[in-house]
Amino acid sequence: MSEPSYIDRPNRPLYAYAMFYLAFLYIPILFLPLFSFNDSTYIAFPLKGFTFEWYEQMFSDAPMGAALVNSLKVGAVASVFATLLGVFAAKAVTRYHIPGKRPIVFVIMLPLVVPGILLGVALLILMKQIGVQLSLITVTIGHILICVPFAMATLIPRFEGFDKSMEEASADLGANAISTFWRVTLPMVLPGIIASMLLCFTISFDEFIIAFMLNGSEKTLPIHIFSQLRFPARLPPVLALGSAIIAISFVVVFFSQWLRRYGVDDKPSLGI
């Protein structure tokens, strides 16, 4: 009924601000695709010409391909486990009447504020102490650790928005606890679970310092890119790869936003 009201009249300063804001966020990012099509090994203006060469190099670069596969593996496993841990924890925090819910949220949040490099050191010490060889597995464990709080942050609002009487109605209609979980709880929080997995995957895929400290012989993609930065000639394929990643991220974010339309809450909110 009360769409644009007095106080809500759009104004010119706002549009100017929006333009500045978008420029600030996007101009740096747009440099990657720009130079990824530039026909020169030097990353500098003026642009020379249009080429697909760097994309071709990217596809024929075997170590880069291996690193990509590693990152996808780590991301997939970490996102599934972190979300699984998060589902049960979010369910516990929001549904059961644990004395002192607030301290629990506090405890879950805390690892978020520990600098990645310190977590990396701590995990390194732990792995050394228990004699675990560094490998993609140790990287995955590190990533699960940093993803869980984000999974919780995504899932808790879902479980909070979830109406307890739905589960009671299910029990009332004859379903036991397990049946209720599968037929009511899970379908209703599914969009949140998928959003959590997407978020965790992204975090794992992007993470550098913990992967750097915990990896063995197999590199994840950010570490591979890092190792290539020393050689200017190898930079253009990295730009091509970066552009491809941004394009794929775009699709993933779009999909996760689309998912949020469906389900309990319809408000536009960030995926975090």
Added chain:
Amino acid sequence: MSEPSYIDRPNRPLYAYAMFYLAFLYIPILFLPLFSFNDSTYIAFPLKGFTFEWYEQMFSDAPMGAALVNSLKVGAVASVFATLLGVFAAKAVTRYHIPGKRPIVFVIMLPLVVPGILLGVALLILMKQIGVQLSLITVTIGHILICVPFAMATLIPRFEGFDKSMEEASADLGANAISTFWRVTLPMVLPGIIASMLLCFTISFDEFIIAFMLNGSEKTLPIHIFSQLRFPARLPPVLALGSAIIAISFVVVFFSQWLRRYGVDDKPSLGI
């Protein structure tokens, strides 16, 4: 009225799970304080004895002190600017009737999914192109860029929870738009603003890869720690520093949780 109901009965598996969960999150972190008091330069069991030596070394370590001050400076400036940008953007997204609110949220979220190393590369190219010398300022710009989406994510729920009729009531009572902003809007979203600043500060303080790529001669703390990792003898003071940071983070998180109690929404929710 309906506190612990049939479906909500706490159960033993839950407690077991909670224990596992906490162990998983905290055991690695607790290694830092543990070894920071251990009287040996070797980070290994069995523990040797109790010492404050590493803390003393930490306090007398001038480069570490300088790095800490740099990190605090960068964090303070980045958190203020990112929150300021976020306040106006969140206000715009939630209050004004911009056609297609959802695409805007989408656009704001996107930088979150671009891997930090790629953002670092992109910013490096940009800085080189416009001839800006690398320094703490470039690091700060990079940090603002990654903090803004988080600031938005913190602020948007605040602005959404904010009842538009409060501003209308203010106008109705004789206040113009500016007066309304200062006397009603700002006090009501203040807890969100402080939460956003704390979050942005934490992100900036913890960030490694962008700072690593964009810093000049002055190092931030994670970079300093990184440079010390090559020398095993320098590790114990790093552990002492890490423990101190964790302790301080603990206080900050506690404070930000306490802040959330006050104001618009009272639900326990994560700071993100």
Added chain:
Amino acid sequence: MSGNDAYIQISDISKHFGAVKAVDSVNFSIASGEFFSLLGSSGCGKTTLLRLLAGFEAPTKGEVYIDGAPMSQVAPHKRPTNMVFQNYAIFPHLNVEANLAYGLRYDKIEKSEMNKRVEEALEMVQLAGYGKRRSNELSGGQRQRVALARALIKRPKVLLLDEPLGALDKKLREEMQLELRALQEAVGITFIFVTHDQEEALTLSDRIAVMARGQTLQIASPKELYNNPVSVEVAEFIGQMNFVNASVVDVKSGKAVLETAGLGKITASTSKSFVQKGNDIVVAIRPEQLSLRDKPARGQHGVKGTMKTSAYLGDRSHVYVSVEGREQALAVSAQEGTGSVGGLDRGSDVYVTWSDEALILLPH
């Protein structure tokens, strides 16, 4: 009801939101000192009309005049109106006193005078001593009083109320209705009151505008609305009503002969222009204008039916009687204690009777 009869003039005002005509060419005047209600179900445009008066919406077309001055170029903070919001909109970061004093700053009033007026306003709404409390320390009724005081302390010419009693429970709402009416009489200013509750509108108002689809259906006093609704839509909205389809068989010297569905052939006196031979019309009868008897009454119109069910309401019952030729049962309001339904059981035969004056003829 002293003073100017067209103190507020709403002149051909429309408000469109895209394709939706929230308010559609509305025209009427409100006298100064009047308690005027905008009544309608949700989405009828009543709140939008109120917001147009407050200045929170700009009209797509038309003009609002308050005391002769056109308002469309006047910002809300400069209008001689104040509003009581549906959710009360009490500033949660300020205590009750500060909420009340909030608007006084802009009236350039001295600090001591300000305190005096806050005290007076608190007393007026029976909240003396509650000045230091915050919104979350108040009950629903107290919040409603704070919102009222905060608006009235500005001494507006017109007070706008957007369903201020909607959030209260029934007993409290009835109490607050009495208080609100007493308050309006005490301060003497114009109240414009938005509600979807017809009983509330009847109880409180000097006049009521019944709205639907952004338009006014009828503007009249409560008694006029109840006794002489102009259309089936208005009659349906105000109170309970039985509707009977009928066709006009004959009209002669103010008497109409009607063939009805279920009530047989009846006569009614009328001067309404749509009652013409051959027209289809609707006959409306209030439940309390119908009586139940166990045998036909002499000299009164009546119809035989079967008692279907009844709803006990304490001071009265609603009895539903099935009548041949009608799908819907006739609702009959019966006073408790008058004995008229005492002996009747479900399923038993009854006679429903009425007097000629009880019939309201409405266009189809």
Added chain:
Amino acid sequence: MSGNDAYIQISDISKHFGAVKAVDSVNFSIASGEFFSLLGSSGCGKTTLLRLLAGFEAPTKGEVYIDGAPMSQVAPHKRPTNMVFQNYAIFPHLNVEANLAYGLRYDKIEKSEMNKRVEEALEMVQLAGYGKRRSNELSGGQRQRVALARALIKRPKVLLLDEPLGALDKKLREEMQLELRALQEAVGITFIFVTHDQEEALTLSDRIAVMARGQTLQIASPKELYNNPVSVEVAEFIGQMNFVNASVVDVKSGKAVLETAGLGKITASTSKSFVQKGNDIVVAIRPEQLSLRDKPARGQHGVKGTMKTSAYLGDRSHVYVSVEGREQALAVSAQEGTGSVGGLDRGSDVYVTWSDEALILLPH
């Protein structure tokens, strides 16, 4: 009302949440086929009692028997009860058909039989053709019907309803009340209905338990509750009531002489044990039991007062009359059209009269 008079037995049941006694030693029985209401304001324990019956809460003490079987060790999904939730709790990820069929899976019913029962249930609640819709494509009234059908399709022995009409607007609520009552008569099972709306409870119920502070204040039929409340608290809750403080001057052969605050010295016939010489009691009179006259009536009790204000309600008005010796005005319900208040203006003198039988004596 066929069958067993103690079909459901609530035996000394209590439910404590920490220090809060939500339900406190409640004892009563419900007959099979009865429409039984739990009535009280929020926090009185009515919902907790319903949830104890459904099995969502375990009693702190006491036992519930349904058809003779103790229930406290029976999980909710195995109880012969089904519930209609206040918010309807319709599964948003399933369409109407799937919602209705949800519970049938556990009854080991064949697919074809299942479809038949879903069709029947949809027809019963007048939603045939709506089977493929989702919750968000239904109106409030339709959701209410789906919730009802989903519970009834399980053919429970007892249907529990937790304020199922609370979310509907007034007109729809009244319609649904009639439907609900008709449905209960059609299916013939026991309904236990929670509400805070006394009018709704009066209209629907065979018997009502009025609750407060986790206890039952009175369990009786609607008429009994309205005409013979046992306490001021019950009388306050049901309908409108005038209360007059009085002290007993004398009691002789079933006649009590009372000295009242505002009504002077009056007599009332009574057999109640608390009416004893010297005791303070409360006299209650319904507004519709009071009449207004412009001069004292012979042979009737009456008191002189000043007309203060009136509230028009269409079929009747409530007139408020100030009487010396009382702070609160007397509420008098006057029928419209009877002319009794026609000539009276605000501020004019009136006489309020009543008959002896109208007085209800209550303990202080």
